[in-house]
Amino acid sequence: MSRSKLVLYQLDRPALKALSADIEGLLVRNDHAAFAERLKLDAALLRGRARLVDYFLVPENDSTKELHAALRRLAKRDALTPAFASDSLALEGRLRAFEPLRENAGTSAAIDRLLNPKRVPWYLRATGATAGWLDGKDRADLSQKMDRLMSQLTPELQAFARGLGEIDGDVIAHDSL
Amino acid sequence: MSWLDKLKVKLGVLDADDAATLEEDAPRAARRAHDNDRGGRPALDGIEPASQQGLDDVLAAKERGDTTEMRRLLKELDRGKGLRLVLRAAAALEAGDDAELEELLPKVGAETTTWRLALQLASVLDDPARAEAFRQRAEKAGAPTWALAWSRALSNDADVQRRGLVELLVIDPALARTVAARDLHIEGAVADGDASDRYAGFAHGRQCIRRFGPSAVAAVVERAGGFL
Numbered sequence: 297m298s299r300s301k302l303v304l305y306q307l308d309r310p311a312l313k314a315l316s317a318d319i320e321g322l323l324v325r326n327d328h329a330a331f332a333e334r335l336k337l338d339a340a341l342l343r344g345r346a347r348l349v350d351y352f353l354v355p356e357n358d359s360t361k362e363l364h365a366a367l368r369r370l371a372k373r374d375a376l377t378p379a380f381a382s383d384s385l386a387l388e389g390r391l392r393a394f395e396p397l398r399e400n401a402g403t404s405a406a407i408d409r410l411l412n413p414k415r416v417p418w419y420l421r422a423t424g425a426t427a428g429w430l431d432g433k434d435r436a437d438l439s440q441k442m443d444r445l446m447s448q449l450t451p452e453l454q455a456f457a458r459g460l461g462e463i464d465g466d467v468i469a470h471d472s473l
Numbered sequence: 474m475s476w477l478d479k480l481k482v483k484l485g486v487l488d489a490d491d492a493a494t495l496e497e498d499a500p501r502a503a504r505r506a507h508d509n510d511r512g513g514r515p516a517l518d519g520i521e522p523a524s525q526q527g528l529d530d531v532l533a534a535k536e537r538g539d540t541t542e543m544r545r546l547l548k549e550l551d552r553g554k555g556l557r558l559v560l561r562a563a564a565a566l567e568a569g570d571d572a573e574l575e576e577l578l579p580k581v582g583a584e585t586t587t588w589r590l591a592l593q594l595a596s597v598l599d600d601p602a603r604a605e606a607f608r609q610r611a612e613k614a615g616a617p618t619w620a621l622a623w624s625r626a627l628s629n630d631a632d633v634q635r636r637g638l639v640e641l642l643v644i645d646p647a648l649a650r651t652v653a654a655r656d657l658h659i660e661g662a663v664a665d666g667d668a669s670d671r672y673a674g675f676a677h678g679r680q681c682i683r684r685f686g687p688s689a690v691a692a693v694v695e696r697a698g699g700f701l
Binding site (some may be wrong): 311316320323324326347349350352353354355357397418421 | 654
């Protein structure tokens with residue numbers, strides 16, 4: 297289990313979808329110059345491979361981390377607004393294992409979805425990172441359920457519940473953006 | 474299907490189709506485990522020992538040109554469905570054994586209604602037009618998007634391959650990286666453990682078809698009336 301600090305972002309879903317389509321199109325067209333321009337990167341960084349997509353088919357390492365970081369920066373700029381940042385390293389562990397939260401199947405499932413990296417676009421999945429997404433309805437449901445449990449929650453979970461409640465619409469949780 | 478594979482299917486880690494494909498060689502492994510449990514006791518009088526043969530032995534026989542042994546093994550292994558049946562029919566076609574072929578073709582026809590065999594063929598056929606026809610048939614048969622993208626990622630056409638890789642990256646990054654490492658040998662790519670079951674379920678059959686000879690397998694499938 298990772299020990300990092302979770303941040304909740306209010307998601308502009310149409311903007312993230314537009315970005316995903318844009319990036320996919322550039323990779324399919326294999327347009328190095330346009331890709332570098334879109335990511336605000338030095339085009340020299342993309343001279344190593346003939347096919348753009350290949351940069352993202354290898355592990356994120358010294359030679360590719362700048363590309364991944366640029367993509368994530370772009371996603372944050374276009375579609376993600378930070379809404380709550382935990383100052384506790386214990387928050388993720390509490391969310392995954394705190395019994396009062398886990399006793400309710402709906403609450404438990406919603407938290408698991410919010411901490412499941414497979415629910416965010418490929419370029420937001422950093423190696424070893426925690427990430428996930430809830431749509432507006434699920435976020436509101438989870439927020440209400442955590443509110444009802446507020447008196448039983450630990451301080452970091454109480455702060456998280458309040459942060460979740462202040463978001464309007466979809467939310468993305470991430471610990472490495 | 475083993476209890477572990479059943480659990481994986483239930484948890485969504487493994488497709489039911491993948492589990493069935495992985496099972497192709499399972500009886501052999503199970504028999505080996507059983508043999509090991511005998512503690513060195515001799516087999517009972519009058520009881521034939523269980524066959525130790527699998528598809529690897531079939532393909533090894535074909536590769537050394539021993540078609541008689543290959544066909545004998547296929548006949549022994551054939552359970553009336555799946556890849557063993559299709560390979561048995563392809564072997565009969567190659568041998569010009571019309572009697573056996575006619576007997577098997579109706580069952581092969583039933584196999585051709587699934588997307589998996591069509592996509593495995595599309596992934597290994599050298600003829601782009603023939604491969605595309607099988608790919609389209611798989612799509613009509615309800616092939617999942619990841620499987621179609623994977624198939625395109627192995628295309629000989631550079632544009633189609635690039636599109637397939639991008640699609641696969643978007644749909645299933647772990648599988649895309651595994652395909653990049655194992656199938657395309659892209660420099661620096663590393664197989665991702667999260668995709669190992671899905672990869673093995675599809676790649677096993679594809680590799681068997683490649684080793685057997687895709688043209689013969691495609692021919693028998695086409696003749697069964699399923700695709701073209």
